[in-house]
Each structure stands twice: as C-alpha cells, then as structure tokens.
Amino acid sequence: xxxxxxxxxxxxxxxxxxxxxxxxxVVPDKEGVHWKKISHxxxxxxxxxxxxxxxxxxxxxxxxxxxxxxxxxxxxGVELVDQNPPEEKVIFFGAKPCDANSINIMSKVFxxxxxxxxxxxxATNSIVIGLMCNYxxxxxxxxxxxxxxxxxxxxxxxxxxxxxxxxxxxxxxxxGEELIKPYMSLLNRGNPEMSAQITEGITAPQNIFEQEAxxxxxxxxxxxxxxxxxxxxxxxxxxxxxxxxxxxxxxxVDEECxxxxxxxxxxxxxxxxxxFTLHSSGHNPRNDQAKRYRQRVAHKxxxxxxxxxxxxxxxxxxxSRGCPVGIDIGQIAKEIHLLAAN
Amino acid sequence: MNIxxxxxxxxxxxxxxxxxxxxxxxxxxxxxxxxxxxxxxxxFGEYSLFGEGESTFCIASSPTRSxxxxxxxxKVGKVTSALTKLDVGxxxxxxxxxxxxxxxxxxxxxxxxxxxxxxxxAPVRCVIxxxxxxxxDFKDVTIVYGARSVDDLVFKNELDEWQxxxxxxxxxxVDPGGQSxxxxxxxxxxxxxxxxxxxxSENTIVIVCGPPIMIKFTIPVLTKLGFAEENIITTLENRMxxxxxxxxxxxxxxVYVCKDGPVxxxxxxxxxxxxx
Numbered sequence: 147x148x149x150x151x152x153x154x155x156x157x158x159x160x161x162x163x164x165x166x167x168x169x170x171x172v173v174p175d176k177e178g179v180h181w182k183k184i185s186h187x188x189x190x191x192x193x194x195x196x197x198x199x200x201x202x203x204x205x206x207x208x209x210x211x212x213x214x215x216x217x218x219x220x221x222x223g224v225e226l227v228d229q230n231p232p233e234e235k236v237i238f239f240g241a242k243p244c245d246a247n248s249i250n251i252m253s254k255v256f257x258x259x260x261x262x263x264x265x266x267x268x269a270t271n272s273i274v275i276g277l278m279c280n281y282x283x284x285x286x287x288x289x290x291x292x293x294x295x296x297x298x299x300x301x302x303x304x305x306x307x308x309x310x311x312x313x314x315x316x317x318x319x320x321x322g323e324e325l326i327k328p329y330m331s332l333l334n335r336g337n338p339e340m341s342a343q344i345t346e347g348i349t350a351p352q353n354i355f356e357q358e359a360x361x362x363x364x365x366x367x368x369x370x371x372x373x374x375x376x377x378x379x380x381x382x383x384x385x386x387x388x389x390x391x392x393x394x395x396x397x398x399v400d401e402e403c404x405x406x407x408x409x410x411x412x413x414x415x416x417x418x419x420x421x422f423t424l425h426s427s428g429h430n431p432r433n434d435q436a437k438r439y440r441q442r443v444a445h446k447x448x449x450x451x452x453x454x455x456x457x458x459x460x461x462x463x464x465x466s467r468g469c470p471v472g473i474d475i476g477q478i479a480k481e482i483h484l485l486a487a488n
Numbered sequence: 489m490n491i492x493x494x495x496x497x498x499x500x501x502x503x504x505x506x507x508x509x510x511x512x513x514x515x516x517x518x519x520x521x522x523x524x525x526x527x528x529x530x531x532f533g534e535y536s537l538f539g540e541g542e543s544t545f546c547i548a549s550s551p552t553r554s555x556x557x558x559x560x561x562x563k564v565g566k567v568t569s570a571l572t573k574l575d576v577g578x579x580x581x582x583x584x585x586x587x588x589x590x591x592x593x594x595x596x597x598x599x600x601x602x603x604x605x606x607x608x609x610a611p612v613r614c615v616i617x618x619x620x621x622x623x624x625d626f627k628d629v630t631i632v633y634g635a636r637s638v639d640d641l642v643f644k645n646e647l648d649e650w651q652x653x654x655x656x657x658x659x660x661x662v663d664p665g666g667q668s669x670x671x672x673x674x675x676x677x678x679x680x681x682x683x684x685x686x687x688x689s690e691n692t693i694v695i696v697c698g699p700p701i702m703i704k705f706t707i708p709v710l711t712k713l714g715f716a717e718e719n720i721i722t723t724l725e726n727r728m729x730x731x732x733x734x735x736x737x738x739x740x741x742x743v744y745v746c747k748d749g750p751v752x753x754x755x756x757x758x759x760x761x762x763x764x
Binding site: 214215217219223224226228229255256258259260261262263368369394395396397398399400402408410412415417422423424425426427429431432437441444445448449452453 | 489490491492493494496517536538539540541542543564565568579581700725726727729730732733734735736737738739740741742747761762763764
C-alpha cells in the first residue's frame with residue numbers, strides 16, 4: 147500500500163490547488179451542522195475528533211430536490227426538455243468512514259436494473275478523501291454494520307492523523323491516485339508502521355449487535371410487538387430519513403412554473419410519512435406508525451441485505467442523535483439481537 | 489439516458505365505461521418509439537399529465553393488438569381527475585412497460601378461468617384478449633365478472649361480445665341490490681357465483697383481480713374447488729412513483745411490487761409478510 151505523509155499546511159495548499167483546478171470542495175462546516183461547498187482553503191475542517199455533522203453529504207449525490215425534465219405546453223402540443231445533472235468534480239474532503247461508504251451503498255439501488263443517471267453522474271464525478279474517526283458517543287455503532295473508525299471502504303484517499311501537524315495519506319483507488327498525482331510535491335514518503343500503530347490503538351464504538359442475527363430475526367418476527375413502542379412515540383417527522391447518509395426514498399411531483407410550462411421534480415421522501423404508501427382508494431398497507439417504523443428497520447437490516455448484500459446503514463447514529471423523541475435505531479437493533487439470542 | 493422521462497402519447501379514443509371510469513386508447517407520437525415498443529400482458533406504466541403528475545395503471549389492451557395501448561382509470565385523485573378532462577387529440581406522458589407479466593406461454597394447453605371485480609377487469613381484460621386472440625392454443629375459457637351494480641360494469645360491449653362467443657363461458661354478475669329492472673345476468677357476490685359456476689380445477693390456471701375483499705373471499709372458494717396455490721394468479725396494486733425499483737414505497741417485505749410484481753401467484757403472496 148502506498149503511504150505518504152502530508153502536513154496540515156500542505157493539506158490546505160492541496161485544497162487551494164484543487165479549488166484552482168475548478169473542483170468543488172465539500173467539507174463539514176465548523177458548526178457541525180452540515181456539509182458545504184467552500185471557496186477558500188481556510189474553511190477546510192479536517193477534524194477526526196469531530197462529532198458527525200447533523201446532516202450527511204448525501205444531498206450532493208442525491209439531491210433533496212431536483213428537476214428531472216421540463217415541459218412546455220405550446221400550440222403544437224407538449225415539448226419535453228431534458229435536464230442533465232451538472233458535470234462538476236466534487237471532492238468530499240475529510241469524510242469519516244460512516245460517510246465515506248454512503249455512495250457505495252446507495253449505488254446498489256440506483257443501479258440494480260434501471261440506471262439512475264442523476265445519481266450516477268454525480269457519483270462518478272465525486273472523489274472521497276476519507277478521514278480516520280476519533281469520535282465515539284452512545285449513538286455510534288459503525289462496528290455493528292461492517293465498518294469501523296479506520297475502514298477505508300468508499301474512500302479514494304484516506305487520511306490518518308499521526309501527530310498535531312501531520313496526516314498519513316493512503317492512496318486507496320486509482321481515482322484517488324489520479325487526483326493526488328499532480329500534487330506529489332506536497333507529500334513526503336510515510337511510514338506505514340507508524341500509522342498502523344495509530345489505527346490499532348483507536349477506540350472504536352462497541353459492537354452492539356450482530357447484523358446477521360438481526361436480519362434473521364426480522365424475517366421470522368414480522369408481527370412482533372417490539373415495533374409497537376417506537377411506533378407509539380414516533381412523530382413521523384421523517385428527520386431520520388433526511389439526516390441518514392443512505393436513505394434514498396423519493397417522490398416524483400410536478401411543479402408548474404407558469405401557465406404553459408413547468409417541471410417534474412424528484413424530491414426526498416420518507417417511509418415514516420403516513421401518506422407515503424397511501425393508495426388513492428384509501429387503503430394503506432402501512433396504516434400506522436408501528437408498521438412504518440418496522441419498514442424502516444426491516445429495510446435497513448433485512449430487505450436491503452437480502453437484495454443487495456449490503457446493510458442500508460453506516461452506524462453514524464445521526465438519526466438517533468437527531469430524533470426529537472429519542473428513538474435510537476442502534477438500541478432497537480441491539481434489542482433484536484438480544485431477542486434473537488434468547 | 490433519463491429513466492424518468494416519459495414518451496409522449498396521443499389520445500386516439502375515449503370510452504366512458506361508467507360515470508367515473510374511462511378508457512383511453514393511446515398511440516405514441518414518435519413513430520420510431522411506436523415501432524420498437526412491445527409489452528406483455530400484465531405489465532403496467534406510469535401515465536402522466538404534465539403539470540399534474542404521474543399515475544400508475546396497467547396496460548389494459550392485449551399485446552396481440554399492436555399499434556396502440558389502452559388504459560382504464562377511475563377518477564379518484566389529482567391526476568385521474570385531471571386526465572378525465574382531456575379530449576381526443578390531447579397528449580399525455582407514458583413510461584413503461586414495467587414489471588413482470590402473466591405466464592401466458594405456460595398457460596397454453598390448459599383451461600383458463602378469469603375472475604374479475606369492478607375495475608379489476610382492466611388487467612384481466614388484457615390477458616382475456618391475449619388468450620382469445622390465440623384461442624386454439626388454450627382449452628376451456630371461463631370468465632366470471634362482477635361489479636357493485638349494473639352501472640359499475642366496465643367494458644360492457646366486450647362483455648356482450650364474450651357472451652356471444654360459442655367457445656367462451658362468460659358469467660356476469662352484480663351485487664345484490666345492484667341489478668336494474670332489465671338485468672339478465674346473475675345477482676350475487678363474485679365468490680358465490682364462482683362457487684355456483686364451479687369450474688374444473690384440473691389443468692386450469694385462474695387469474696383473479698379485483699378489490700381485496702373480493703379476492704379474500706374468492707380464494708377459499710378456489711381452494712375448495714381444488715385449485716393449487718401456484719395456479720391462482722393475481723396482481724398487487726401498491727402505490728408507486730418510479731416504477732423502477734428505486735423510490736422505496738411499493739415493497740412488501742423484500743419484494744418490490746414494481747419490479748418483482750405486479751403479478752404474483754397465491755403461493756408467492758402467502759410467503760410475503762402480510763403488509764399489502
């Protein structure tokens with residue numbers, strides 16, 4: 147494995163060069179709320195001890211809302227005008243493993259048969275500079291979903307803080323290599339043993355459940371009362387889906403721009419909303435919140451695994467940290483694990 | 489390619505089936521698209537009126553009849569209400585065909601029983617014409633159709649046509665109280681009429697579509713008549729947006745109705761979580 151060392155100052159210089167090369171740099175903001183595009187390297191925020199931002203960078207590959215085409219009604223009939231997703235190179239700078247793996251995971255559903263180019267173009271044009279994670283709180287559970295604070299899955303380059311001023315930089319993919327090649331003068335040769343010592347000494351979140359056990363249990367206990375309690379407290383606000391780095395449900399709606407023209411939009415949606423599955427006949431297969439909550443848990447830990455061999459969760463804990471009524475999906479999975487064990 | 493962008497279709501004909509149900513006959517505006525388009529009985533599409541949105545309906549015409557498709561819809565929501573206001577010559581959007589289909593090939597050489605209720609006749613009508621257009625490939629053909637009242641019967645002309653066909657047994661019924669003074673058909677709920685008609689279950693495939701309540705009470709009758717669970721075929725009609733297995737709302741367990749369905753055998757349905 148290629149291992150280099152880059153100083154904090156040179157990381158800033160790298161960011162400056164990438165900005166000059168017309169790349170969009172997307173970084174966690176210093177307030178810890180969301181990921182944003184920056185225009186100056188001073189805004190870079192590479193902090194392995196930082197809590198995950200409240201929202202993920204999902205919106206840069208899977209837009210909150212975007213037009214999928216425009217329509218014009220004129221006297222010859224209807225004309226449809228294509229909307230192509232923007233062609234820009236986006237670099238996610240300093241993504242913890244629980245963010246870095248999100249594009250890989252979502253890529254499965256957007257490509258299993260029909261290919262969603264709105265997602266794919268952005269995914270292809272994105273580069274992930276991962277960052278080892280030095281943060282743990284009671285909501286983190288990446289180690290229970292096949293990730294860890296040092297997991298490099300999804301990263302093209304990976305940073306490991308080795309001292310106050312320096313990062314080990316590992317080149318993970320050809321895409322990462324291509325990105326860093328023109329800037330090799332900013333790097334020094336590193337010592338893999340040194341960074342290995344650091345990654346081995348890291349405090350990882352406790353492994354709180356076995357994914358396979360949870361999956362099997364859900365398959366056998368669809369009607370279990372376990373889902374009743376979260377169903378009773380859940381407000382159905384959908385924040386969990388919106389802050390999640392891998393929730394990908396969406397709605398398709400038309401917006402009129404004027405009397406004669408408009409656009410069709412693809413918007414984020416959430417399985418916790420009562421209208422999500424409501425038929426026009428009035429029938430609703432998920433007609434109460436417990437059923438909707440069960441769908442959320444089962445989709446993440448069973449259905450997605452059955453279909454795509456991938457857990458639809460990175461263990462970032464955002465949904466639980468942000469839940470206004472304190473529903474903690476990690477604890478629910480843990481509870482399932484315990485039920486499965488007994 | 490933009491998988492969400494529809495093709496344009498022109499409304500060639502409109503039939504008012506009931507006071508709130510219409511059938512559109514549609515042709516692609518683009519000739520190349522028209523030439524390359526093909527589908528199988530049971531598949532569905534996303535139909536849209538620009539500015540109002542998309543709705544999911546099955547293709548109600550038979551693949552044996554090329555050059556056009558038909559769809560039937562009931563005026564219940566925003567899109568279907570807006571579609572109702574359209575005239576012949578107007579243009580709508582269409583994406584499809586999506587989903588799986590009825591096993592018409594495997595049905596060849598067998599008896600076929602069709603059971604439909606209300607607007608559930610639309611997806612069944614597609615297979616009925618498919619079978620009737622290839623009549624000699626199939627053995628006995630029986631159709632049992634019911635609606636709430638005489639006014640709620642759809643495809644009335646075709647019901648008459650099927651009843652006149654010597655090699656098709658067609659039984660039409662209306663719910664008790666739904667008959668008119670000159671009604672000559674049966675009076676009774678679909679499950680009871682199926683029991684009365686008592687079709688042979690041996691070497692027979694049954695396709696049953698209609699309101700959930702009708703299906704719920706028809707299945708025990710079919711089981712009693714000796715139909716195997718894998719020979720009872722129906723469709724699920726979950727709410728959909730993309731039709732492409734992505735938007736996340738039509739799933740029943742790990743099955744996406746838009747991709748793995750809408751056609752399922754009763755045996756398959758029984759293996760799914762009860763959430764549909």
